[in-house]
Amino acid sequence: MDFFMRLPRSKKEFALFLGIVSILSVTIIAPLITAFEIGFTMETWKQTVTILPIIWIAVII
Numbered sequence: 001m002d003f004f005m006r007l008p009r010s011k012k013e014f015a016l017f018l019g020i021v022s023i024l025s026v027t028i029i030a031p032l033i034t035a036f037e038i039g040f041t042m043e044t045w046k047q048t049v050t051i052l053p054i055i056w057i058a059v060i061i
Helices: 011-038 042-060
Strands: none
């Protein structure tokens, strides 16, 4: 069986990889952690969604 690394090798692949990982982490992990800490309410979800763009930029950086 051949072994080779499947890493992003070009800038386009890197940007796609970074976009997928950051969007998944921001849209799934951040709201879940907030909901587990504060509680599952619609108000908590609204507050988390308003902060998501700032969190997404921090994840990208």
